[in-house]
Amino acid sequence: MHAWEAVQKSVDYIEEHLQENIRAEVLAEIAGLSPFYFQRLFKRLVNKPLQEYVKLRRLAEAIDTLNTGNPRILDVALDYGFASHSNFTRAFKDTYGITPEEYKKHRPLLNTFVKPILSLGYEMADEGVPLIVENIILEIRREHLDTPEVYLGLSADVSITAQTPVGERTGIDVPGQLWISYHKEKKAIDQYIHPNIELGMSYSADEEKETFSYFAGGLAKNIPQKLNGGFVQQELPEGDYIVCSIEAESFEELVSSALDQAGKYLFSTWLPRHGLTTKPFSAEKYNMTLQETNRMEIWVAPVTLSKE
Incomplete structure (x- = not known):
């Protein structure tokens, strides 16, 4: 298995468990790597440290949830692993420059961090071939x-x-x-x-x-x-x-x-x-x-x- 394939497995796992507790040791085991080497390789391939990546993906999914119906901000914060309303608001504003309340009021388009497809860094498309x-x-x-x-x-x-x-x-x-x-x-x-x-x-x-x-x-x-x-x-x-x-x-x-x-x-x-x-x-x-x-x-x- 290539290194990127091992990390992609952990990325896929994160995506399926964003509303749960995500431990680096579990991800390393999924990737078949030591926790130390896994975190180094993850940062290199994803271009974000593990915890930063998890936070950014949780915030991206939280935005989708905020756009569905009219959920309470506190409920969304807790669903995506933030300890409190204030903790969620701080992370949201640091990331997007506005608070969740401001977002719900004005609904601007936000530039979020998407789940990477690591194979795209290693596959080569021939011209004219999908x-x-x-x-x-x-x-x-x-x-x-x-x-x-x-x-x-x-x-x-x-x-x-x-x-x-x-x-x-x-x-x-x-x-x-x-x-x-x-x-x-x-x-x-x-x-x-x-x-x-x-x-x-x-x-x-x-x-x-x-x-x-x-x-x-x-x-x-x-x-x-x-x-x-x-x-x-x-x-x-x-x-x-x-x-x-x-x-x-x-x-x-x-x-x-x-x-x-x-x-x-x-x-x-x-x-x-x-x-x-x-x-x-x-x-x-x-x-x-x-x-x-x-x-x-x-x-x-x-x-x-x-x-x-």
Whole structure:
């Protein structure tokens, strides 16, 4: 058994027992490792210490529970292993920047830590051949765009450090909130955009400010002389691309855990192993005219890594 397979067993166990007491010794036994070596290997492969990971997954599941009916915050806290209301509130605010009460009142989208699929760090998808991992289907191909595609939508700055998987931290999901705003306001530009083709783009990283810009919008059918209401124009340039298509069982899973896992796989595993990096942007493309409604694509412009 590979080391990642042993740790994946413990990750799967954690997921099934988030509402129970989880002991490192039990997890180590499941993985067939000593407690000391298990915790070192877990941190290396999951990129979080064991207890921190358990806390983040419990908080992520607690958010789902808070969205189901109208449970008492104290009950949710106790169900997920927090000793008290205040202990839960402290952990919640440290992780997401708001209290559970504020979350229940405003219901912002939160950037949570998802359960990892460790095999994605060790499996290699051939171009044009689907890779099936758990409930996700990935397929990678090369694409050439002959002419630029122009999109109209909204843009916002995002903190790099507070946006998983880039910064591996959690907080308000600014791109997700931007999509909500776009879908509420896009009727103002309906006459100019294709109703079923949308694009999200990360670009213009500012290392000094530790931010990048994110755009959410629709494919332009024609371009107005002037854009009002905060709408901006963004372009997917002509050129060569690596395209990673993603399919999942539900749209909610597609734009959360599946997108997170696919992004990590593409940028951390597939591209480096092919001697590639990318130009400083990436795009998420949605085409609702396709039969596979729970499908999207990540578009990146490849650059060959220097051998020096």
